[in-house]
Amino acid sequence: MAKRRFCSFSNLRIREVVPVYFTMLAVFMILLVASLQGPSRQQKSSFPYQVPLDPQGSLQLYWNVSYSEKVVYFRILIKDLKFGLIFGMSDRGDFEDADMAVLWTNELGSFFGDAWSDQKGQLHMDSQQDYELLNAQQSQEGLYLLFRRPFATCDPKDYLIEDGTVHLIYALLEKPFSTLSSIDVSAIKNRGLQRVQLLKPDLPIPRLPADVLNMEVRAPQVLIPAKETTYWCHITELPKDFTKHHIVMYEPVITKGHEAIVHHIEVFQCASNYYTIPRYDGPCDSKMKPQSLNSCRHVLAAWAMGAKAFYYPEESGLAFGGPDSSRYLRLEVHYHNPLELKGLRDSSGIRLYYTSTLRRYDAGIMEVGLVYSPVMAIPPGQKDFLLTGYCTDKCTDRALPSNGIRIFASQLHTHLAGRGVSTILVREGKEAEVVNADGHYSPHFQEIRMLKKAVHVLPGDVMVTSCSYNTEDRKNITVGGFSITDEMCVNYVHYYPRTDLELCKSMVDPGYLQKYFHMVNRFNSDDVSTSPNTTVTKQFQEVPWNSFSAGVLKSLYSFAPISMHCNRSSAVRFPGEWEKQPLPQINEKLPSPPATCPAMDPAKSKGPTLVRLLQ
């Protein structure tokens, strides 16, 4: 009898359930979800954001953010529900130390509760229920679950939803579980993670000009390779005699059914009009790819899964076309195909909206952070090693217009060891504002993100960009550089009006680094062998890495003077003395943001909610 009920549940025919007292719970409140079905604000408002959770796309997440309530509304479509779902968040997408909403089923009915997992992945009911189920409704497509969760709950077991990347986790339960704690997460096959920026900025959509045109830069019926990761490169070109225009908006064009496979798309402009770029259509890492495509690095558009259309502020646009710019564009599409599906033909790409009526300001992109140089390195075995790059007052003073610039968007960038990136604006020795920060940064999820509020940078301001790295799985030094196994620490800031300052980055003074090598080698061994003609990378590789060598390197980076790259677009430095510059002094830190916990609603459930399905 009980067995039959399980079976019938998988077809979602249960219409009534019996309230039961669970001794494991101090308080057990039944919340009849049906009673909440009346017209509510959540149901009237739409869900502007959407992302598939799993590679098949059988779990669709829709969400909306209420900044006034400090709450995220989640709506999940489960196309093929069996016995339940785990949906949650964790620091880096693990199922251990995670915060979860769980829908599970036993012979008594279906239950929805707020749970957490410990270091070993064991599930526990949360003493404070902060995922609040609002609706559970069966439809032709599948089961829709509607629930909400405050950004901050002040429950130490809960994940704090912050700006930046959130690692969402999901798992589909394929059998009944009598209790929540009997669920063995490690045994679930159909589980995974998805990265999104949950707290999208709540900005008004800028108006498009009346004469707006659009062009699509799309993959030409590409046969998606049956492998997990493919970066596809496709060269296209602008019409001849295409004059200077402003891109004012762009949006993704995803081939239907490929929403869960197309991971990110970028459109680059090639370096100069003088080169002819050969036509190419194939994997970006192919040996057949012409070398000259490497010059196609000027970003025109970048989209990643979960992102919406990107609008330039009404007063600015990104210039393209005209005699000084290349006609050639490179489309790059990252296909993420872990199920190695075969025979899929894809035409995804980006639709650019542009106008010939130029806006007031050209928008620009500037690099702040660290110079790509091996002098900035991360010792092996580090859990959380920080590197910091500076855009100094001297450089902004030299290069920015007197009215300053306004940064409206930002793309954070590291290679594989990056775990966090932030850029802070410092004015007169005091931290003034966060430009962009992502404490759960992943190198696998690099979006151009609109800032909630444009940041005004004046001549004389300092921008401090810090990246944290994890090298616990590495045995050798990781140096700064271009290879994917080298590291970078960069923030591409999007701003207007465009200036001649292309990059404002720093690195440690190389002479001080030589002092460091001399010191640690002497300390660690009595016979010091210093070969004067070796490279910095080689010198780093010869250091015996231990807590002392690593600690002293950290001390060096936070003390030694820096070499500034304060460069024009032509890759030439602005005039001035840029070597052995003092590290910017920061005398006052930004206060840590107050944790605003919602006032507890006394009527809020203290235990799991019995789910009554609505059909």
Added chain:
Amino acid sequence: MAKRRFCSFSNLRIREVVPVYFTMLAVFMILLVASLQGPSRQQKSSFPYQVPLDPQGSLQLYWNVSYSEKVVYFRILIKDLKFGLIFGMSDRGDFEDADMAVLWTNELGSFFGDAWSDQKGQLHMDSQQDYELLNAQQSQEGLYLLFRRPFATCDPKDYLIEDGTVHLIYALLEKPFSTLSSIDVSAIKNRGLQRVQLLKPDLPIPRLPADVLNMEVRAPQVLIPAKETTYWCHITELPKDFTKHHIVMYEPVITKGHEAIVHHIEVFQCASNYYTIPRYDGPCDSKMKPQSLNSCRHVLAAWAMGAKAFYYPEESGLAFGGPDSSRYLRLEVHYHNPLELKGLRDSSGIRLYYTSTLRRYDAGIMEVGLVYSPVMAIPPGQKDFLLTGYCTDKCTDRALPSNGIRIFASQLHTHLAGRGVSTILVREGKEAEVVNADGHYSPHFQEIRMLKKAVHVLPGDVMVTSCSYNTEDRKNITVGGFSITDEMCVNYVHYYPRTDLELCKSMVDPGYLQKYFHMVNRFNSDDVSTSPNTTVTKQFQEVPWNSFSAGVLKSLYSFAPISMHCNRSSAVRFPGEWEKQPLPQINEKLPSPPATCPAMDPAKSKGPTLVRLLQ
């Protein structure tokens, strides 16, 4: 009319008040305290702990701890109430960033609320009211306020009550305030701080033997000097032919009326029976004090304000008397007389309870932590510099009995820069247990504290003692040593059975420190002057202190091998190799204790409570 009411309030004649809506508060709930007056658990139970808050003793704090509820019950007697009281807790006793319960008065009545102060000392009503008023009762002695507060509230504005020292703050309001936020704390004259251990261990009181005797070691009618700080020394002696006894308990004997002045009392035994110690009765820092009194350093008893009687576990006692120990005792009383009161005669001291029926085990005292040596130093300008001393596996293996020892009490010790002390037991590379830890440690409040649970230390275990220091107000290096401006990092652990191991401490290998001096001097300057015959202290003073020198010293201390002092009572090392020992490896940390927040009581007040006085 309003004015008269204020005056009448100072005589506490208000019997009725009018409920009013305060627009500043989202919710305003009136809690008629009178209705809570019925016989309750709190009122039946007594308040075992007591301390005066102010030097006059006009504010008496009584408290009790419920470990089952995780709540502290506070009862404050305000002998001369004018317009209210602020009582609270903060990290180090400041009125900024503090957590407060406030009783304030305006023309509408008296109000009690949970508040917090910001960095500038401005008061704000707390959104979550966690100080819960239970009773306010007028009596002949003054007004009694009874309220309670959970250890942890999970409100980020609230102080977390932990084991160890708590800095209590108090301020008496001497005029009415229309609102809480209008209170200017900096303008209040009658305010201060008092340090206590709030979370006293809840241990059953051991039985005293039937043949217990007692003797009092008391000050002989000392005229308390009219100055803020006096350490009074008084020599007394045991009877002739006093055989070996066990001290099983001791308690303070405070002269009536001096409860707020007698800050701490210690009884020391002098070094050996062979010396004759001259009689002395005077300040401990007097030039007239005989040198030989400095040998009186073996602690027999130590009491500090707020502490209760100290009981030895039933199976052990502290040996004194007998042919091998000195007959001479030194009493030390710390008088804290900030009001510089004159003419007070004091006979405070300690009453020792002892027995000639020796218990099974002699108790012992062992020092763990850092060697008193200048090689362990703290750079100037440090906010939070950590020094760590080790009692290594090799030493415990050599010196402890195979059944190990049981530590039942502990006294943490640093000099003036100390801000935190902890000792962790490490077994097989894993942190196993906290021996004693005080994150709000103050060098002005050094008690012998009973442990909540005795810690069993086995041969091969490691004890790691770490101290954090603040030298932000210092311009020069602080080295390890005996002077009050030098530093120490020691935990005196009380244990049984007594062993021959008197101290188990470490310091950095002096050879590695020399490497450090060479390195940082070379790094910081090109002309290196190393005078070979100088002292370590001098070498430290010559280092140019900056973030690099300090950072490298920190790296040195966490990497370089150590020199172990694994010493017998005779101050001779146990046999073995104790130089250039490896730092103990700790592969697994203790998990941070879960913050257990009380389930919110929906009926709990969301705003201040209107106070109805009971007479």
